[in-house]
Structures are given as C-alpha cells and as structure tokens.
Amino acid sequence: MLIEVAITAAVITAAVGFISWRVWQTLRVSKGKQACGGCGACPAKTAKP
Amino acid sequence: MNRTDRHTVALIGNPNTGKSSLFNALTGARQKIANFPGVTVEAKLGVLKLEHTEIDLIDLPGTYSLAARSPDERVAIDGLLGRAKGMAKPDGVLIVVDASSLDRNLYLATQVLEFGLPTVLVLTMVDVATERGISIDMDKLSAALGAKVVAVNSPKGENLDILKQTLHQTLHHPAKPLELPYPEDFRRGVDTLYQQLCDIGIKLGYTPARPESLRLLVDASGPFLEECEEVAGPEFTRQLHEIRDKASGGRSLALIESTARYGQIGQWMLQAKRTQNREGRTLTDKIDAVLTHKLWGTLVFVLVMGLIFQSIYAWAGPLMDIIDSGFGALGDLVGSTLADGMLKSLIVDGIIAGVGGVLIFLPQILILFLFIALLEDIGYMSRAAFLMDRLMARFGLSGRSFIPLLSSFACNIPGVMGARVIEDRNTRLTTIFLAPFMSCSARLPVYTLFIAVFVPAQKVLGFIPLQGLVLFAMYWVGVLFAIPTALVLKRGILKSKVTPFLMEMPSYKMPRARNVLRVLWDRGGSFVKRAGTIILALSIVVWAAAYFPHSDEIEQKYDAQLEALQAKYEPAVVEFEPDFEAEPQNSLEKIAKAHADHEAAIAELEEEHAEDEEALKAAVLEAESALVKALDDLRSADFETASGQYEAWLEYTEAASAIENDRAGDHLENSYLGVMGKAIEPAVRPLGWDWRIGMAAIASFPAREVIVGTLGIIFHLGAEEDEESGTLRETISNDKSFSLATGLSIMVFFALCAQCAATLAVMRRETNSWKWPITSFVYMTSLAYVAALVTYQVAHALGG
Ligand SMILES: Nc1nc2c(ncn2[C@@H]2O[C@H](COP(=O)(O)OP(=O)(O)OP(=O)(O)O)[C@@H](O)[C@H]2O)c(=O)[nH]1
Ligand SMILES: [Mg+2]
Numbered sequence: 001m002l003i004e005v006a007i008t009a010a011v012i013t014a015a016v017g018f019i020s021w022r023v024w025q026t027l028r029v030s031k032g033k034q035a036c037g038g039c040g041a042c043p044a045k046t047a048k049p
Numbered sequence: 050m051n052r053t054d055r056h057t058v059a060l061i062g063n064p065n066t067g068k069s070s071l072f073n074a075l076t077g078a079r080q081k082i083a084n085f086p087g088v089t090v091e092a093k094l095g096v097l098k099l100e101h102t103e104i105d106l107i108d109l110p111g112t113y114s115l116a117a118r119s120p121d122e123r124v125a126i127d128g129l130l131g132r133a134k135g136m137a138k139p140d141g142v143l144i145v146v147d148a149s150s151l152d153r154n155l156y157l158a159t160q161v162l163e164f165g166l167p168t169v170l171v172l173t174m175v176d177v178a179t180e181r182g183i184s185i186d187m188d189k190l191s192a193a194l195g196a197k198v199v200a201v202n203s204p205k206g207e208n209l210d211i212l213k214q215t216l217h218q219t220l221h222h223p224a225k226p227l228e229l230p231y232p233e234d235f236r237r238g239v240d241t242l243y244q245q246l247c248d249i250g251i252k253l254g255y256t257p258a259r260p261e262s263l264r265l266l267v268d269a270s271g272p273f274l275e276e277c278e279e280v281a282g283p284e285f286t287r288q289l290h291e292i293r294d295k296a297s298g299g300r301s302l303a304l305i306e307s308t309a310r311y312g313q314i315g316q317w318m319l320q321a322k323r324t325q326n327r328e329g330r331t332l333t334d335k336i337d338a339v340l341t342h343k344l345w346g347t348l349v350f351v352l353v354m355g356l357i358f359q360s361i362y363a364w365a366g367p368l369m370d371i372i373d374s375g376f377g378a379l380g381d382l383v384g385s386t387l388a389d390g391m392l393k394s395l396i397v398d399g400i401i402a403g404v405g406g407v408l409i410f411l412p413q414i415l416i417l418f419l420f421i422a423l424l425e426d427i428g429y430m431s432r433a434a435f436l437m438d439r440l441m442a443r444f445g446l447s448g449r450s451f452i453p454l455l456s457s458f459a460c461n462i463p464g465v466m467g468a469r470v471i472e473d474r475n476t477r478l479t480t481i482f483l484a485p486f487m488s489c490s491a492r493l494p495v496y497t498l499f500i501a502v503f504v505p506a507q508k509v510l511g512f513i514p515l516q517g518l519v520l521f522a523m524y525w526v527g528v529l530f531a532i533p534t535a536l537v538l539k540r541g542i543l544k545s546k547v548t549p550f551l552m553e554m555p556s557y558k559m560p561r562a563r564n565v566l567r568v569l570w571d572r573g574g575s576f577v578k579r580a581g582t583i584i585l586a587l588s589i590v591v592w593a594a595a596y597f598p599h600s601d602e603i604e605q606k607y608d609a610q611l612e613a614l615q616a617k618y619e620p621a622v623v624e625f626e627p628d629f630e631a632e633p634q635n636s637l638e639k640i641a642k643a644h645a646d647h648e649a650a651i652a653e654l655e656e657e658h659a660e661d662e663e664a665l666k667a668a669v670l671e672a673e674s675a676l677v678k679a680l681d682d683l684r685s686a687d688f689e690t691a692s693g694q695y696e697a698w699l700e701y702t703e704a705a706s707a708i709e710n711d712r713a714g715d716h717l718e719n720s721y722l723g724v725m726g727k728a729i730e731p732a733v734r735p736l737g738w739d740w741r742i743g744m745a746a747i748a749s750f751p752a753r754e755v756i757v758g759t760l761g762i763i764f765h766l767g768a769e770e771d772e773e774s775g776t777l778r779e780t781i782s783n784d785k786s787f788s789l790a791t792g793l794s795i796m797v798f799f800a801l802c803a804q805c806a807a808t809l810a811v812m813r814r815e816t817n818s819w820k821w822p823i824t825s826f827v828y829m830t831s832l833a834y835v836a837a838l839v840t841y842q843v844a845h846a847l848g849g
Contacts, residue, residue: 004392011395015589019751022583023806030810030822032134 056220057105057137058097059129061161062145063154064088064111065555067173070203071145072108075213079571080108082564083425084555085434085452087111087470090121092128094136099217106143107136110469113153115160115260116268120477121469123272129161130261141167141220143212148178148185148200149556151322155314156307162196163260165226167219171212172200177556182325190321195227204561226259231309238296239263245288252280266293267302333556340432343439350433357420358524359517361413361497368412373776376405394596395589398765403588406761406777407580407754410494414576415569417490421459422568426560430455431552438550444532445539447550450480454531457487458524459572461808465815475543479535481815482825485803486531488524490576491753495799496523498757499792502782526800530832583751588758591748594722595766603719607712614704622697636691637698639683644695647676710768717767736798736834737791737841741767746798753804756795790844794837802833 060068064086073080076095081088089110097104109128110121117123124133131138144161146154162168172185191198197215201208231239243262250256253276265274266289278286293302339345380401387393424430430452438448449471457464464484471477488496500519507515539545615623625637629646633639650672658665717723726740733743745759757777764780781787803809809822816822 001390004390008391008395011589012593015586015593018582018586019590022586026806026810029807030813032814 053102055105055137056102056141057107057139058141058143058216058220059107059109059139060143060145061109061125061129061157062111062171063113063147063157065553066111066145066147066154067203068111068145069108071143071171071173071201072106074201074203074206074209076106078108079567083422083430084428084558085425085430086553086555087121087452087467090124090466090469092124092133092136097213099213102217104141104216104220105137107133107139112157114157115264117271119470119472124469129164130258139166141169141216143169143171143216144196145171145173148172148175149181149183151178151183151185152311152314152318155317156310158194159227159229159310159313160260162194162227163229163263164258165224167222167224168196169212169216169219170194170196170198172198173203174556175200176202181331184323184325186321186323190317193317193320195225204564229309229313232298232305234298235266235296235302235305235309238266238292241292242266242289245285245292246277249277249281249285253277263306265289266296267306333554336557337432337554340429341435343436346432346436350436353424353429354524355513355517355521357417358521359514360420361416361493362514362517362520364416365412365497369409372405372409372411376401376409377776379405391596391599394766395592399588399592399596399762400585402761402765403592403758404580404585406758407494407584408577410497410754410757411573411576413493413497414490415573417493418459418569418572419565422565423560426558426564428555428557431554434552435550435554444535445545446476446479446535448552449550450476450483453480454483454487457484457489459490461485461487461489461805462811465808465811468815473545475539475545478816478821479538479543481812482538482821483531483535485805485808485825485829486527486534486801488527488800489753489805491805492523492799494754494757496520496796498778498781499796501778502787503789503792523796523800526797526836530801530836534828579752580754584754584758587748587751587755588762591722591755591759592762592766594725595717595720595762597720599716600719603712603715607708607715610708611705614701614708618697618701619694622694622701625694625698636683636685636687637694640680640691640695641698643676643679643683647672647679650675714767717763720766722763735841736794736837737788737845738795739786741786742791742795746795746802749799750804751806753799756799788845790841793844794841797840798833798837800833801829801836803829 060072062068065084065088069080069082069089072078072093072095073082075097078093078095080093087110089108091110093108095106095108097106107128109125112122112125114122115126115129117126127133128136129139129142142161142164144158146158158170170190172187175185178185185200187198187200197219199208199212199215201212203209239259239262242265243257243259246253246257246262246265257273261273264271265277268274296302297305340349380397383401384393384397387396424433433455434448434451437451441447441451450468453464453467453470456467461484464487465481468477468480468484471480497520500516500523504516504519509515509518621637625641627638627641627645629642633642651669654665654668654672658668718727722744723740726744729743729747730740733740733746738746741760741763745756745763748759749756760781761777764777764784768780803826809826812822812825813819
C-alpha cells in the first residue's frame with residue numbers, strides 16, 4: 001500500500017517536472033534560443049558539430 | 050604536431066536546386082526535402098567526414114541574389130557572411146546550381162564568386178537538363194568561372210565522392226575573386242566605398258569583404274547599411290550618397306550591376322552550353338496546362354483534397370481497430386494482474402486510456418502525411434499556389450502565402466516559419482496570423498473521433514461517403530474563418546501593396562519511395578514520441594486531478610450500500626463467480642454457462658447477419674430454442690433452486706455494478722478535476738458541453754490531442770468497467786450528454802481554437818514580439834467559443 005502510494009507520487013512528480021521542463025523549453029523557442037520541439041513535423045536532426 | 054584545420058563550408062544556391070538533398074547526402078542529416086522553392090528556411094549545421102579532416106557544412110535557404118528581400122533570403126546571406134548564430138564564417142562555398150536553368154542560377158554564382166572564397170560549383174538536375182536537350186561543357190564552364198565544376202545527383206548518390214575530393218582539394222588552395230567588367234565609375238565607387246568600410250572596420254569589429262561594399266553601393270537598404278550607419282554616423286551616410294551619385298552616372302545602380310552580370314553569363318553560355326531544340330512542349334508543360342487551368346485545375350485540386358480525406362477514412366479504420374484492440378488487451382491484462390487500487394487506476398485509467406486513446410490515431414496521421422509527402426515530391430504545391438493566387442489576391446494575399454498555409458495542414462509551426470519566404474512584412478504577418486486557422490494533424494483525431502460517433506457511415510449521391518465529406522468540411526471551417534480575418538487585417542492594420550506573385554514552377558518529379566517512407570517514419574515516430582512524452586505527462590496529471598482526493602467518506606458510503614445489498618441475498622449468490630473457461634461443476638454453474646454460451650452465440654449471429662434482418666430473426670429464434678433445450682437437459686433434483694439462484698445472481702450483479710458506477714461517478718465529481726469542472730460548467734453549458742467536455746477542452750490547451758486522452762481518462766474513471774472495456778467511440782455514443790449538436794460544437798471549437806503552446810512560441814520568435822501570439826490566442830479562442838456556441842444552438846434547434 002505504501003509502495004503503491006510512493007510509486008504513484010513519484011510518477012506524478014515526474015510528469016509535473018517534465019511538463020515544467022517543456023514549458024521552459026517552449027519559452028526558449030519563443031526567444032529563438034532553441035529549435036522548436038513542438039509538433040515534430042520538422043524532425044530535421046541537426047548533426048552535432 | 051596536432052595541427053588540423055577545421056573548415057566551414059556553406060551550401061548556397063537558388064531555391065529548390067537540391068541543396069538540402071546534397072546536404073543530407075554528404076552529412077547523413079535528415080533535413081526536409083521537397084519539390085518546391087522555400088522548403089529550407091533556417092540555417093542548419095552538419096558534419097562532412099573526409100579522410101583527414103572534418104568539415105562543418107551549413108545548409109542554407111535558397112536565394113536568387115545576395116540582395117535579400119525576404120527573411121529566409123537574409124538567413125542565407127547571413128550564413129554566407131558568417132553572421133549565423135552559432136556558426137563560423139565559411140571559408141569555402143559549394144554553389145549549388147540547377148543545370149536545367151543554368152543562366153539564371155549563375156547570377157547568384159557570380160555574386161558569390163566575387164568573394165574569392167575557395168568554391169566548387171555543383172551542378173544538380175543534370176538529368177532534367179539532359180531531358181530538355183541542354184548539354185553543358187563542364188571544362189569550359191570551369192575555366193570561365195575560375196572554379197571547379199562537379200555534376201552530382203544526390204537522390205541517386207552519384208558523384209558524391211568526386212565532389213568530396215574536389216572540395217577537399219579546393220579548400221587547400223587559395224582562390225581568386227571573380228572580376229566582372231563593370232563600368233569604370235561603378236568599379237571606382239565600389240573601391241572607394243571599400244576603403245571607407247575598411248576604415249570603420251575597427252568599429253564594426255570585423256573587416257567586411259569587398260563584395261559587401263558592392264551590395265552597400267547598390268542596395269538601398271539592408272541590415273549591413275543600418276549597421277554601418279549606426280557605428281559610423283551621419284557622415285558616413287552623406288558620403289555614401291555622394292559615392293552612389295558618382296558611381297551611377299545618372300543610371301540605376303541595380304541595372305548596371307545586373308547588366309554586367311548577365312552580360313558575362315551570356316558570354317559564358319555561348320562557350321559552355323548547347324541547347325538542342327526539342328520538338329513541341331515538354332511533359333511538364335502539358336500537365337501544367339491542365340493543373341493550372343482555371344476550371345480543370347480547380348477541379349483537380351478539389352478532387353485531390355477530397356480523395357485525401359476519403360482515404361483517411363477508408364484506410365484508417367481497420368488499422369485503428371488493430372491498435373485499439375491491442376490497447377484494450379493491454380488494459381485487460383494489466384487490469385487482471387494488478388490489484389485494485391491507486392496504481393492500477395493510474396496505469397489502466399490514466400496511462401493506457403490517455404496515451405492509448407491518442408495513439409490509435411497513428412494510421413490517420415500516417416495517411417495524411419503520405420499524401421502530403423507525395424504532393425510535395427511530385428511538385429504539385431507550386432501549381433496549387435499558382436492556381437490559388439488569383440483567389441488569394443481578393444483577400445489581399447498572394448500565392449506566396451499559399452504554400453505556408455498549405456504546409457500548416459500538416460502542422461502550424463512549419464507554416465508559421467514558412468512565411469519567411471514572403472518579402473512584404475505585412476503580408477508575412479497576416480500569413481503568420483492565419484496559419485493556426487488551418488487544421489493541423491493534431492486536430493485530426495478530434496474530428497475523426499466525433500465524426501465516427503455521430504456521422505452515419507452512409508453515402509451521399511450514392512457514392513460519396515458522408516464521413517469523409519464531413520471531415521473535408523471540417524477542414525474548411527478554419528479556412529472560412531481565415532478569409533474574413535485576412536480581409537480585416539489587410540484592409541486595416543496590415544495594409545500593403547499587392548506585389549506580383551513570381552514563383553518558379555519546379556519540374557514534375559517522380560516521388561522517391563525512400564523520401565516518402567522516410568517522411569512517414571519520421572512523422573509517425575514523432576507522433577509516437579509525442580504521445581509517449583508530453584501526452585503521457587499530461588495524461589498522468591489529468592488522471593491525478595480526476596482521481597484525487599478519492600475520499601474515504603465516499604468509499605465508506607458505497608461500501609455500506611454494497612453491504613446492505615449483499616445482506617439481501619444468500620451467500621451462494623453473492624459469492625458466485627462463474628468461470629466460463631472451466632468445466633461447470635454444479636447446477637448453478639451449468640445454468641450460467643448455458644446462458645453465457647447463448648449470449649455469445651447471439652452476438653456472433655448478429656455479426657453474421659448484420660445485413661439481413663429476417664435471417665437474423667430466424668437464427669435468433671433457433672438459438673433460443675437451443676437454449677431452452679440445453680436448459681431442459683440440465684434438469685436435475687436441484688434445478689429449481691439453482692435457477693432461482695441464477696436469477697437472483699443476475700439481479701444482484703446488476704445492482705452491485707450500479708453501486709460501483711455510482712461510486713466511481715461520485716469520486717470523479719468530487720475530484721479536483723470534477724470540482725473545477727463544475728465551477729466552469731456554466732461557461733460551457735451554452736456550447737452543449739457538460740463539465741467533463743469542458744475540462745477536457747481546457748486540458749487540451751497545451752496540445753490539442755489531449756482532449757481525446759482526457760475524455761478516455763474521464764470515462765474510464767467515471768464508470769466502473771464492464772468485463773470488456775468498450776472503445777471511446779462506443780462509450781461516447783452511449784453517453785446521454787453527447788449529441789450530434791455537441792459533437793459538432795466540439796469540432797468547431799477545436800478547428801478554431803489556438804490550442805498549441807509551441808505554435809504560439811514560434812509566432813513570438815518569428816514576429817519578435819508577444820503582441821502577435823497573444824492577439825492570436827485571444828482572438829481565436831473567442832472566435833472558437835462564439836462559433837461553437839452558434840453551432841450548438843443552431844444544430845440543437847434543428848433537432849441534432
Ligand atoms: N531529378 C533530380 N532531382 C533532384 C536532384 N537533386 C535534388 N532533386 C530534387 O529536387 C527537389 C528539391 O530538392 P531540395 O534538396 O529540397 O532543394 P533545396 O535547394 O534544398 O530547396 P530549398 O530549401 O527550397 O531552397 C527535390 O524534389 C529533390 O528530390 C537531381 O540531381 N536530379
Ligand atoms: Mg533546402
């Protein structure tokens with residue numbers, strides 16, 4: 001029971017964390033500091049120099 | 050000892066000449082390639098590995114000249130001059146030249162060759178040129194230009210090794226700038242200006258190249274001019290005007306420049322190019338006569354679009370069912386292995402219902418992109434743009450805006466970015482503003498879900514399937530609202546002169562299977578990735594909001610009800626749990642199994658005789674008498690008791706599942722999501738929505754597809770499952786709060802609402818201000834609300 005609660009809490013935290021990270025990334029896109037990762041319609045992989 | 054040079058080489062050339070194809074072939078990158086101008090609008094870096102060194106290769110947007118007119122051309126020029134963010138100044142250039150229109154392509158080449166950078170001229174489309182009877186003497190061309198010339202065919206991978214070797218050698222040899230025979234005054238003007246530029250170089254922080262002074266002399270405006278005026282002050286501007294006056298000798302400087310260039314190109318062509326006049330019109334011309342014809346072309350356009358939407362319906366169904374039953378099985382499997390509780394609910398009601406609900410739309414997405422890839426590869430986009438130009442002019446736009454808008458049907462983001470090809474600022478802003486009105490692929494799941502539920506699978510006029518037709522119509526909703534929006538913008542704050550639409554018609558090309566497959570793989574992959582990341586995360590959060598607080602009070606209330614119910618029946622009934630797989634042991638089990646078998650048989654018959662009602666009736670009667678007979682055979686001493694128990698058991702399970710349903714519903718309504726939903730319900734009631742749809746729509750603001758997942762989660766949580774979980778489609782069609790009017794209003798809302806955080810972010814980047822994305826968001830959301838309201842009220846009044 002306790003384990004169940006712990007796992008669920010961890011999953012929710014991870015999800016919230018991930019969403020916040022994406023929000024931050026999206027804001028970076030708006031400033032042109034980052035290629036957009038939005039729709040995935042342009043999956044051009046920029047090879048790393 | 051370890052001395053190696055790192056080179057940076059830029060790929061520059063006219064639009065649609067095959068730069069990105071070459072870039073991909075050389076670096077292994079996966080830049081988008083398509084057969085229309087203006088595909089690449091950003092500078093991209095890749096690495097070309099050579100024997101002893103590595104070269105940073107920059108893929109640039111296409112441009113016709115170094116005098117930039119549109120933002121994408123500016124990106125190309127910035128890339129060449131080393132102004133691109135995060136990229137070094139190129140110390141070598143690959144000029145990509147379309148052999149089938151060599152003369153015009155060489156205009157840019159002469160401009161680039163004046164820089165005196167080590168350069169290789171790459172001829173592409175030699176196959177097309179040969180077909181048109183053009184042959185090019187590469188040695189003579191090379192001698193004339195003073196640069197190596199290599200012909201490649203990147204789609205086929207031909208001559209790439211030669212190109213690599215040539216580039217490698219060229220980079221290690223100094224090059225001489227090309228000298229063109231300009232009039233003396235002009236040349237002197239360039240020289241004087243160059244001296245001045247060198248003088249202010251210390252303030253600029255870099256020394257401009259000599260050809261940059263030519264641009265400064267000829268071009269009336271530009272970022273370089275602004276920069277110089279900023280660091281050198283008004284004195285510089287005054288001197289510049291003086292120099293321009295002297296250099297022009299009363300003529301137009303731009304004309305002097307182009308005369309010199311085309312004059313030179315003409316001479317080279319006499320030496321290096323031979324054209325055999327082929328008889329008659331080329332195939333491309335013949336096809337174009339139809340496709341760009343006012344009537345036939347429009348007809349073909351409408352037919353093509355109609356075909357796409359019909360196919361999405363016709364082909365996707367079976368594939369969706371496979372994925373759907375896969376997720377159903379997964380849910381059942383997890384459901385039966387995990388103990389009831391929070392974690393099981395998270396996985397089954399949250400993750401599987403949420404992510405699975407979205408993923409089943411993969412086939413539709415793939416079909417849509419298959420068609421888009423085919424049209425792009427064939428070269429149809431430019432024809433469609435040409436066709437639409439006349440129409441677009443009525444709304445103050447031009448065919449130039451059409452391609453970005455058409456790309457928006459895949460995704461609004463490349464649409465917004467594609468507007469970079471538009472020279473005029475106001476037209477560009479209008480196009481950016483209109484892009485989100487085009488129904489992107491993320492709206493597709495919403496449309497198909499509700500169409501599948503509410504629109505009968507009938508045919509109109511006997512041959513046009515209604516569902517596909519409604520889908521087609523949904524795509525028009527956005528367009529219909531975009532038109533008045535464009536009119537208002539272009540007549541009001543974003544007025545501009547209508548500029549003539551000049552666009553190259555690329556030659557038709559056979560779609561290359563590899564490219565198409567790669568597009569499908571990439572798009573499919575990113576759809577799955579999106580479902581597995583952001584949709585997953587949002588689903589989890591939505592689930593949590595809909596599951597908690599999950600109060601003990603509610604639990605106890607229903608536990609008590611259940612206990613009271615159980616008290617009314619004998620233990621044999623309450624504890625009876627039939628297992629139809631196993632051999633029945635006692636009379637009760639036998640009776641239950643006979644009934645279960647009968648039900649299964651009826652279901653099968655219904656499927657078998659779905660078309661023929663009479664046959665079905667007869668078959669059912671037969672099955673019923675078989676049941677009576679089967680029950681007869683079971684007669685034994687305790688048959689009467691067991692029958693009574695079976696009846697009681699039926700009654701009990703029904704009552705118990707009603708209690709469980711109420712329990713689930715009660716939990717949902719008292720969850721955080723439920724409480725919020727009830728609070729906002731008055732606002733969405735007029736749209737025909739209940740609080741669940743309202744919350745699902747709100748949860749979809751970061752990403753549209755979430756509505757499908759959220760509805761899946763809400764329905765899973767809000768009702769205790771039967772043995773087999775029905776699909777979301779079935780659940781919705783059985784739900785009383787959904788009607789045709791509601792379905793239409795949801796679809797209209799999603800067609801018009803600016804629900805995509807990424808698009809808004811890219812709008813901010815492209816327009817360099819928050820003003821546009823915020824206006825767009827407020828405008829589109831209000832519009833969506835009002836339109837959905839009207840849709841519902843009208844449809845409801847008409848009895849939908
Ligand atoms: N027949 C033929 N087609 C080619 C050749 N090279 C490229 N293509 C096709 O030409 C079209 C344009 O290719 P891209 O690589 O997208 O052109 P681009 O120069 O990057 O275009 P922009 O980014 O719009 O400036 C595609 O359909 C390619 O498949 C070639 O040598 N022969
Ligand atoms: Mg390109």
